[in-house]
Amino acid sequence: MIHIVDYDAGNQTSVKRALDHLGVASVITSDSEELVRAERIVFPGVGHAHSALETLRKRGLDDALISAADRGTPILGICVGCQILLSDSEETDLPCLDLIGGRCLRFRPDDDAMKVPHMGWNALRVDRAHPVLRHVRPGDEVYFVHSYYPAPGDDRDVLARSRYGVEFAAVIGRRNMVAAQFHVEKSGPVGLKILGEFARWDGKPC
Amino acid sequence: MLSKRLISCLDVRDGRLVKSVRFVNTKDIGDPVSAARRYYEAGLDELVFYDITASSDQRGIMLDVVEEVARQVFIPFSVGGGLRSVDDCRRVLEAGAEKINLNTAAVGNPGVISEAADAFGVQAVVLSMDIRAAGSGSLPSGYEIVTHGGRRATGMDALEWARRGEALGAGEIVVNSIDADGTLEGYELKLTRMIADNVGIPVIASGGGGRPEHLYDALTEGGADAALVASMLHYGRYSVDSIKQHLHDRGLKIRITN
Numbered sequence: 001m002i003h004i005v006d007y008d009a010g011n012q013t014s015v016k017r018a019l020d021h022l023g024v025a026s027v028i029t030s031d032s033e034e035l036v037r038a039e040r041i042v043f044p045g046v047g048h049a050h051s052a053l054e055t056l057r058k059r060g061l062d063d064a065l066i067s068a069a070d071r072g073t074p075i076l077g078i079c080v081g082c083q084i085l086l087s088d089s090e091e092t093d094l095p096c097l098d099l100i101g102g103r104c105l106r107f108r109p110d111d112d113a114m115k116v117p118h119m120g121w122n123a124l125r126v127d128r129a130h131p132v133l134r135h136v137r138p139g140d141e142v143y144f145v146h147s148y149y150p151a152p153g154d155d156r157d158v159l160a161r162s163r164y165g166v167e168f169a170a171v172i173g174r175r176n177m178v179a180a181q182f183h184v185e186k187s188g189p190v191g192l193k194i195l196g197e198f199a200r201w202d203g204k205p206c
Numbered sequence: 207m208l209s210k211r212l213i214s215c216l217d218v219r220d221g222r223l224v225k226s227v228r229f230v231n232t233k234d235i236g237d238p239v240s241a242a243r244r245y246y247e248a249g250l251d252e253l254v255f256y257d258i259t260a261s262s263d264q265r266g267i268m269l270d271v272v273e274e275v276a277r278q279v280f281i282p283f284s285v286g287g288g289l290r291s292v293d294d295c296r297r298v299l300e301a302g303a304e305k306i307n308l309n310t311a312a313v314g315n316p317g318v319i320s321e322a323a324d325a326f327g328v329q330a331v332v333l334s335m336d337i338r339a340a341g342s343g344s345l346p347s348g349y350e351i352v353t354h355g356g357r358r359a360t361g362m363d364a365l366e367w368a369r370r371g372e373a374l375g376a377g378e379i380v381v382n383s384i385d386a387d388g389t390l391e392g393y394e395l396k397l398t399r400m401i402a403d404n405v406g407i408p409v410i411a412s413g414g415g416g417r418p419e420h421l422y423d424a425l426t427e428g429g430a431d432a433a434l435v436a437s438m439l440h441y442g443r444y445s446v447d448s449i450k451q452h453l454h455d456r457g458l459k460i461r462i463t464n
Contacts, residue, residue, distance in 0.1 A: 010326070014302060017277050047327045115406055117329055117377070120208045120431070121251055121461045141209060141461040143282060145304075145329045163207060186282050186304065188246070188463065 002026040002199060003038035005065070007055040009080060010046035011185060018185040018192060024199040032064035040199070041065070041073055044185075045080025049104065049148070050092035052080050062097060069099050069177060074203040076132070076195075077179030082172065083150055085179050091148050100174045102152035109165040117147045118164045122182075124171070124190075126160045131201050132178050133160060133171065135193040142170070142180075142187035150181055176203035209461045210425045211251040211432035212450060213410060214439050216241060218287075219258045221267040225440055235440055239274045245439065246279040248446035249463035253279065254307060254380075254434065257287030258355075269301045276302020284332055292321045299326060307380065309334040310353040313360055313367075316374055323375025332410075333376035337364045337397060338384040349397055356384040364397070365404060372405045379405060380434065382412035390416025390437060393424040402429030410434055418444065418452035425458055 002019060004012050006028045019026040019042075026042070029035060043065065045052055056062045069075055077085050084096045089104035096104075107116045121141040126133050142162075149168040152158055159178065160171035171180050178198065184191040216238050217224050223238040242253055255275070257268040265288060272285055285298045286307025295306040306326075312319050312333060322331045340350040347365035352358060368379055381401050383394035393411045402409040408431035411424035421433040438444045447464060454460045 010299075013300070014276065014304075017302065018280055021277065021280070046329075112406075115408060115431075118208065119329060119377070119408060120211055122208050139462075183282075186280060188249075188281050192280055 001038075002040045002042055003035055004028045004042045004044060005035065005061060005081070006030040007052060007059060007061055009044050009052060011044045011078070011183070014185045015042055015044045015078065018195055019199070022192060022196050022199065024196070030059050030061065032060040035061060035064040036067045036071070038068060038073055041068055041075045042198075043075060043077045043081035043084075043179075045078055045082070045084065046145075047080060048091060049080055049083050049089045049096070050094060052084060053092060053094045053096065056084070066097060066099065072176045072203055074198065074201050075177045076184070076198045077177070078184055079146060079181060082179035082181050083148060085172070085177060086150055086152065089148060099177060100152055100157050100172055100179070101154055102150065102157065104148045105151050106148050107165065111165065114165050117145055119145045122162045122164060124160045124162055126171075128156070128159045130159050130171075130173060130178065130205060132173075132194055132197045134197060136160070136190065140190045142182040142184075142190055144170075144182045146181060150179070173205065175205065207459055208431075209251070209459045210453065211410075212421070212446065212460070213252040213254060213432050213434045214245055214250055215254045215256060215412070215434050215436045217256045217258050217436070218268060218271060221271055223440075224258070225437055238271050239278065241440070242275045242283070243278045245446060246281055249450065249461070250281065250446050251461055252281055252432070253283035255283065255285045255303075256307070257285065259288065269297060272298060272301040272303055286332070286334055291318065292325050295322050295326065299330065305330050305332050305378075307332045307334045308376075309336065312371070313351060313353050313362065316370065319371060319374040319376055323377070328375050328377035331376050332378045332380060333368075333371040334380040334382060335364060335367060335371075336382050336384050347400060349400075352384055356387075365400060368401045368405050372407050376407065378408045378410060380410045380412050381430070382434075383414060386414030387412075388437075389414050392416065392420040393428055393430075393433070395423055395428040398424055398428035398430050408432065418449045421449060422453055422456055422458065425453065
């Protein structure tokens, strides 16, 4: 059973539908105690890190996520749910969860033709083998919508990269946590395979 | 680098897929959910559903369509037509759409763009503009915004409206040429380029796509980030694959799935 964190992030229903389609049982919850005991967690997200963090705190879900991460629960972050796993973000003065060291930076393209947000399909390049990414082939594209991107302090936490003016971390991970900056639930068959592998993942990096 | 997007537009009336030529004489061409699924499986990048249901008491049918599409299709899609308020938009997004398309309602009440952007984020708000060439010298850009499927002139300058839409919080703009729509003779490149050069958000070319070459022109000469097609796909003249292969072979960055 996968628990999907409900903090009015917007895409929890889409994540649930994708899991339903894969035949994976899931439940959407905003109950922090339930989350601490969860077998597996998807931490979705759309929109702003600041308001996301405020809602998480208000519901006590920030501490629940940290406890679950410490217990070894496999966690998949998506988009803002990925960004919040880092230490902090240029988008907000609020500290993030600091489960993976590093910060979130804003795209600042030199070229006017490069629009922000970075929105659309872009290619993934897997740099570090990981069970959740085992079906990603070179050149596979996934769907992004974001103005900020994760920049882990330790290069070993970057699992896959994408390029938009700069090279940026598209998938990050440490221990039992893996997180995608793109929308796994809207990335067609490639995204569904990543979700499917996460549903089977034992939480060990390799 | 971002890929150029191939988007298909599905016009839906009373829960059925129709193809309108210049917005009149609509023809029933099938079930929107199975069409959406077929295009998704073929590797389409994005979908737009336009609800042209005439009577407001039938609008619930569209929400059922949106929900069913969201259960079967795992690419982004937007919904437009008949959305007048933030509450209307919320219902569509909660049913499973990523984006809402604002058109006539935004012309009458531009504030709905900023209200929707505040509520759901700019990435969720698409400003769809129906545009036709204005009489010579009557408007600065030479193009006018029209509503009600092209039947009603507004006197608004198309370029000015695009800039204002961006300032209000639209995250993308659909440039739909009423003059080219349904002709299958190519997109209105001059118009598309003018808008694309003057806004900082993605532009989607719409109206007139009949052959893969037309998409290539819209995505290069027209400066568009994405191109919208309807009849080309709906009547089976071209497949998602054949269109994408054409664009790919000519050097555009395109998502190839097969």
